[in-house]
Amino acid sequence: MRTTLRMRRAALVFTAIGALALTGCGGGDDGKDGKSGADAGSGPDKDSSPTVVLPKLDGEKVSVAAVWTGPEQANFTKVLDEFEKRTGATVTFVPAQDPIVNFLGTKIAGGQPPDVAMIPQVGAIQQAVAKKWAKPVGDEARAQLGQNYAQVWQDLGAVDGTQYGVYFKAANKSLIWYNAQAFENAGASEPKTWKDFIATAETVSASGVTPVSVGGADGWTLTDWFENIYLSQAGPEKYDQLAKHEIKWTDPSVKDALTTLAELFGKPELIAGGADGALQTEFPTSVTQTFTGGDQPKGAMVFEGDFVSVNIAQTEAKIGTDAKVFPFPAVGADSPVVTGGDAAVALKDSKGAQALLTWLASVDAAKIWAEQGGFISPNKALDAAAYPNDVQRTMAEALIAAGDDVRFDMSDQAPQSFGGTPGKGEWKILQDFLKNPKDIAGAQAKLESDAAAAYKS
Numbered sequence: 486m487r488t489t490l491r492m493r494r495a496a497l498v499f500t501a502i503g504a505l506a507l508t509g510c511g512g513g514d515d516g517k518d519g520k521s522g523a524d525a526g527s528g529p530d531k532d533s534s535p536t537v538v539l540p541k542l543d544g545e546k547v548s549v550a551a552v553w554t555g556p557e558q559a560n561f562t563k564v565l566d567e568f569e570k571r572t573g574a575t576v577t578f579v580p581a582q583d584p585i586v587n588f589l590g591t592k593i594a595g596g597q598p599p600d601v602a603m604i605p606q607v608g609a610i611q612q613a614v615a616k617k618w619a620k621p622v623g624d625e626a627r628a629q630l631g632q633n634y635a636q637v638w639q640d641l642g643a644v645d646g647t648q649y650g651v652y653f654k655a656a657n658k659s660l661i662w663y664n665a666q667a668f669e670n671a672g673a674s675e676p677k678t679w680k681d682f683i684a685t686a687e688t689v690s691a692s693g694v695t696p697v698s699v700g701g702a703d704g705w706t707l708t709d710w711f712e713n714i715y716l717s718q719a720g721p722e723k724y725d726q727l728a729k730h731e732i733k734w735t736d737p738s739v740k741d742a743l744t745t746l747a748e749l750f751g752k753p754e755l756i757a758g759g760a761d762g763a764l765q766t767e768f769p770t771s772v773t774q775t776f777t778g779g780d781q782p783k784g785a786m787v788f789e790g791d792f793v794s795v796n797i798a799q800t801e802a803k804i805g806t807d808a809k810v811f812p813f814p815a816v817g818a819d820s821p822v823v824t825g826g827d828a829a830v831a832l833k834d835s836k837g838a839q840a841l842l843t844w845l846a847s848v849d850a851a852k853i854w855a856e857q858g859g860f861i862s863p864n865k866a867l868d869a870a871a872y873p874n875d876v877q878r879t880m881a882e883a884l885i886a887a888g889d890d891v892r893f894d895m896s897d898q899a900p901q902s903f904g905g906t907p908g909k910g911e912w913k914i915l916q917d918f919l920k921n922p923k924d925i926a927g928a929q930a931k932l933e934s935d936a937a938a939a940y941k942s
Contacts, residue, residue, distance in 0.1 A: 535571070536866075537629060537847035539840050543573035547837035550579040550589065551603035551827070555769075556795045560857040561603075567853055568844045574837050584906045586612050589832070593618060600838040603827045604650065606897040606905045607641055613830060614644040620831040622648040623839040629846035633866040637889040642828050650828030653845040654854070655863040656790040657880045658709050658823045658894060659813040662797070664775055665806065667694045667785035675811040679714070682814040683748055686755045689785045696755050698784025700771030701763035701919050704912025706789060708896040708904065709823070711915060713788075713813045715742040716821040716892055728895045730940045734932035740925055745816055747922035757784035760920045769796050776802035788813070790825065791880045795859030804876055822887050825894040826863060855881075903939035910935045 553561055558578065565576040579599050581588045586609050592598050598618070604610050613619040622630070627648055630639050634652070642650025661682075668674070671692035676682040686696035700706045716724045719738040726732045727739070753759035757774065758766060766774075772793050774783040777800050787793065794804055802808045812820045829845045831838040844850050851862035855871040861881045872878040884891065896904030896911050903910040911932060918928045 536849050537843060539568070539572050539844060540836060541573055542837050542840060545572075545574045545835075545837045546577065547574050547601070547835075547841055548577045548579050548599040549601045549603065549829075549841065550581040550585070550592070550599040552581045552583055552585055552605065553603070554580070556798065556859060557792075560854050560860065563857065564845075564850050564853045567850070568841060571844075572837075572840060574840070576841075584901050585609060586901050589613070589618065590616075593832070598832045600833045600835055601829050601831055601841050603653070604830050605825070605827045606899075606901055607893060608898055608900045608904060610642065610650050610828060610830060611644055612901060613832075614647075614649055618832055619644075619649045620834050620838070622651060622831070622842055626651055626839060626842040626846050629843055633846060633848060633864045635863070635865055635885075635889050637891060637893075638826075638863045641826070641893055642830075650830050651842045651846045652826045652828045652863050653850070655824055655826040655861045655884055656792055657861055657884050658790040658825050659713055659821050660790060660793070660810050660880070661786055661788050661813060662772070662775065662793050662808055662810045663786045664780075664782050664784075664802075665809050666780040667692070667782060668809075670694075670780050671785070673785075675809075676814050677820075679717075679745060679748075679814045679816040686749070686786070690755055694781060694785050695757045695783060696785045697749065698757045698766070698771045698775045698782075698787040699763040699919070700766050700768035700787075700789075701760070701916060702766055703768045704907060704916050705896065705905075706768055706771070707915035707919060708911050709790075709894070710746060710788060711742060712823050712895045713821045714745050714816050715739070715895070716823055717813070717816040717819060718742055718745060720817065721892060724892055724895065728893075728898045730899075730936055734936055735929045739929055739932070743918065743922075743925045743928060746918075747925065750919050750922040763919060764916060769799075772796035773800050776800040776808050791861050791877060792859050794877060798858070804874060810876060822883070822891055823894060824884060824887075824891050825897055899936070900939040903936050910939065 549565065551561065562578060565578065569576050585602065585604060589598065589602055604613065630651060638652045639648065642648060642652055667689060671689045673685050673688045676685045689696040718741055723738050749755060756763050771787050773796055775787040776782065776797055797804060797808050814820065829842050831842055848864060848866050851864040851867045852871045854860040855862055855867060856873060858873045858877060861884055865885050869878045869882055872881055906912065914928055914931045
């Protein structure tokens, strides 16, 4: 009951997102002249002194590996630049590839592990600990975590009671973004339920625009579709059980979720390029093609997290006017609240690595990227005024409002071989399901077979 009530409170916060979008983000794109909820945070004033003390690291070199590219890498680099200014260290960004555990394994085998790695899966953190790569978080970083983070985010970075990860970047992965002009031309409105969502897609389709853009070339987007449906339809308790493989993927609840997903995937005319086109569309393109082409985009809607705003920024569309957003529609009683995140994990016992973890757990570090946009921090002490517009601010507040009952991305909790490897496991099976959504039983059997093998290894 506590979980359900907390999720409903968070869902109520999410409903404000659509209203804010319809008003053009209140005070404008910069969002800095509006006060709506911005003064409620407990973070420091814009001109306040630093909130964290860092050691002097003159002459020390620190390397950080992450899979981020493009705008995300550029924004993270701003965070690292400030760390350099405050400590005197020299920081090098090391571009990584998915699956990151394999990438790190190669680096470690070659005797060149990075000092810190930004790991995007809970399961990958657990693997790094099991392989004895990860080093425990030091006292200073733990103090920042205790001060600034809800317990759930600390627990997600811990293994057997020892803290290894500092979650720096979170994501609200329960959002549908849409082309406002395409909706207006079709006479469509924001749906609240899954049934209404399919009906809205049909309405948009009838207007001559394909309704849904799917980045199926990146299998992780398909796991997010499934997880949002499953959480809303099956409920949080079942979600937790499936995430831990305490129930099998052949469970009737999985059949129900895949059946619901097939209501979209089984109608290729509702998907940009059909199934084949979607499977050749990478996530960034799935976003940009929704917000280019004027009122005749390749797709009118695209599902994914708050980070979609980074890709929208690469088009001429303006969030709040051309690009609007609504919560993932409720399949069951409540709209889902699914999150993901990237945790900093030290791979070397060095003063620089520990100082960087402390920095990334601080309000000051979170504020730097928050001001750039395309980012949500799990740091509850960050003043919401740091976010660049009311849409993003409200998404961040909703994540914090979910507190300890937020549900983390299920595939990211799984062993990486099942939930986080391109061309394998859940990613590949759901890509196959997108192509053949009639074979629900076959998809379930394959998911269970691969999950059973991964969780035993």
